[in-house]
Amino acid sequence: MHRVGLLISDCFQVLGLSTLSIFEFANQVAGEPFYACTVYSEHGGAVKSSYGFGVDSQPLDAELAIDTWLVAGVLTPLELPATPGVVDFLQTHAGKARRIAGICTGAFVLGQAGLLDDRRATTHWMHALSLKSLNPSTRVEEDRIFIIDDRIWTSAGLTAGLDMALGMVEKDLGAEVARSVAHLLVMHHRRSGGQTQHSEMLMLSPRSDRLQSALEYARKNLSKPLTIEDIADAVHVSARQLSRLFRAETGKSPARAIEGLRLENARLLIEQSRLSMEVIARESGFRDRRHMREVFIRGYGIPPQSLRSGKV
Template identity: 40%
Template sequence: MSSEPRSVVLPAFRNVQLLDVSGPLQVFASANELAAQRGLPLLYALRVVAAEAGPVTSSASLALLADSFRAVRGPVDTLIVPGGFGVNEASTDARLIRWTQRHAARARRVASVCSGAFLLAEAGLLNGRRVVTHWARCDELAQRYPRLRVETDPIFIRDGAIWTSAGVTAGIDLALALLEEDHGRAMALDVARELVVFLKRPGGQSQFSAMLSLQNGDDRFGELHVWMASHLASDLSVPALARRMHMSERSFMRHYKTQTGRTPARAVEQLRVEAAQRLLCETGWSVKRIAARCGFGSEETMRCGFGRVLGVAPQVYRERFSV
């Protein structure tokens, strides 16, 4: 281990997501605590910075005490950009973008947590790279920055010296991977145990997304979605679903798309893909058996569904994400 601590710097901005900052920081802080207990030198020098020194209010209304951008002198080892409700405004801050570009150019590695990927994309740091962000904003990221190769499912992605992670708590997964790269699996596992989290979380972020993305405040189809998720091998055609809701097919189609933002067929496909993802990761079942269990009808139909929803084949998904 190096005798000099590695610098970890996170830029903060108004309405930053608190866990995007505190989650990764706690991983490195816990590593420092464990190192101290073992008589080892400090592993990481941690710093939160902002355009001006002082408190920065997070979206949780808890203020973070930040140093000034000017306090960062010399190369940064690890630059981590958080996200949150304020990231859209932050992405228009020319000073923040220039600061990020300047320090990213000299950093050993650069990372984003959740929607922090939007700020890195605005800075031109993600062009041509595989990236991920919060599942609810993957489509938006791909549309706004077409030069990015956006993937929807990984908890985090490494593409060279650039790391991006999924939503909020995925920043902890990302930081544990960074820690493992620096100081080995044993140290990362000890920190994961201390924080009571997975060192490698099973599955991808879309295991949390399909049912959640179908919900909204006026959830008139909520009970239908629960039933669909537990009857994936049943007839989930528009006529069958419309009958269950005691609606005409035309009315069902119109109201469903208005409320959920997608067609019933698209929703069914997403629910089936999500269920298949879990079985691919958690069982040794064949793809054929999983396809039948999840209502795809055939391996080929399942493969096409995975291609549309995740951009990868079922077998490739299993190889990447199974524990």
């Protein structure tokens, strides 16, 4: 029996509770109660959630035998830091657990306990700079869904906690069980830890219809060479005017913006299909597999194959 403890505190983000559903359905798929989940807080009893309702919990105890600790976050981690009692418990007893994870801003609690020192970590992108400021020795990667550094796991905001929990199930019970759990929960697919938190189109945020049309044209024709002249002709402007639009509205050159779209397209194909890397490179408009790998490492910090293998 693998014991999972969800550690909550006053005003904990209510979506953190949903991570327990992953383990609930993993038991169903496995056909046996592999996981036993319990909610804990410093003193036990009812704990107020971010939505206002209370959730019953068990008190922390030095004798607890927990295999996986999940630490829920709060909406305002700078205003609601972990209590000294919680920090002391994690510092003293975290070493007994097989792994400990921060869900969203739960990473701040791990940081307070010194568990992120000299490690890689992530959190919700809105709070990444604050986490880095409070933990200068931590390599905070704000553009990751979740990160595994030895036995310390951290996830990005909110629903990314589900992806992290699925990653744990995959480690424990295998990829097929994890896929079945995702299917039962009607999750589109299990996002690997290396996946970006952002959508490239959303990040570019074109304000004008003309540039929006140009980006849509590029996105639908990524397998082609896509020169600036080709795109300009498609939206009926000059190449010079289109370059100015790109710079003014996205802060990027057309070439850099298109490279971002190619990169995102390749990432999605890797995660959602079984196409070969050669085919994915071609369909995304890279010269070859090697070129795609170079751009992937520059953009995401990991090789493309790691997304498919689950190595993060």
